Amino acid sequence: MARIKIEKNTSRKEVIVSKAAALFREKGFKAASMRDLAESVGVEAASLYNHIKSKTELLHEICFGVANRFMHKMDEVESGSISAIEKVEQLIRFHIDEMVNHYEEVYVSDREWKYLSDPYLSNFQTQRRMYRKRFAAIIEAGIRNKEIKKIDAPTAVLILLHAIGGIESWHRSTQKINASNLTDNMITILVGGLELK
Amino acid sequence: MARIKIEKNTSRKEVIVSKAAALFREKGFKAASMRDLAESVGVEAASLYNHIKSKTELLHEICFGVANRFMHKMDEVESGSISAIEKVEQLIRFHIDEMVNHYEEVYVSDREWKYLSDPYLSNFQTQRRMYRKRFAAIIEAGIRNKEIKKIDAPTAVLILLHAIGGIESWHRSTQKINASNLTDNMITILVGGLELK
């Protein structure tokens, strides 16, 4: 009998969720089967159900885990007494950090959330909308302060978020760029722009 | 008997591919069933196979249709005698244009290509890699010309492409922003950056 190996302070459920994140990222939520997951965990498919309620619950865990981390960071950044540009930079750095350190979860939360089922789906969408609104508000404050160009703030937010989401490609590539170099590059391009002024 | 309605100069297969793009965009390739597609076309599932070989063939058609259009544009832009910044701007404008006018196909090609099967899969990946290389080469030329900041060109390409891919969100929203406003905003942010210098 092949028990799920666990380390100290991690439940078996956490192990399953983690493996699920990797699998969902690789194959997509719909294409990844519970039998695939079972194999990756080292157990029969039915055994998973001693620890989880459903396949969808796995997606819940992943998506809301990520969403909560971002929300907490937003709280922290919002309340800081620094310039708008610095707030934007802090948020971007956090996004990149999350992308590097919790790659599978963040990727899945970004691309597969639509397979959540209500009420989790609408809850997630609301949280996401709120996050973007708060991000846009920071940029708008920066525009009023004359720190930031007069641009459409919601558009800017979407550009920033999607640009960062694109880091995936590096993880797949063999040539792993130094993470802090990558971050500085992104900050330069996104905050400073392409043109040499 | 409910025949598939066609307009002049469009085959029934083209109708199916177009409906498939909309469906794959909405539900994802794996989650969209041939019976769903049949209903959207107004016919029974089996009847589709008088016009197409397989579900995967639909994805081929969509992905390579898009890829070819981008490749042709790249040929055109590369051979023009304009500055690097102008070339970048032309490519970005084309991307946005494609996103607005062939939204479903571009979106599917961007997010669902991984469900292609070999040899189409590797073919597609190669084309995509080539496109990015050529884009990066334009940026590198701009850096040598002192038109563009000294940044990592491949990173910049990924940022640009993913930023533009994010336009999806507008299509879903009811408030449809004027397309040319949107384009100008994106050019400003991506080429010029956030900071007010």
Added chain:
DNA sequence: AATATTTGCTAACACCCGTTAGTATATTAT
């Protein structure tokens, strides 16, 4: 008008899916 071709239908196939029931075994608590 007769024939050939295209297009659609119903029925069915083999297969994969998420999940449950029932049972055996390993671990933990008494």
Added chain:
DNA sequence: ATAATATACTAACGGGTGTTAGCAAATATT
């Protein structure tokens, strides 16, 4: 050691999947 609990197993379910076979009707060609 015994009892209680946690965990895993095998087997199977109902349902959805892409696709094919065989036939009927509509259209196009002669």
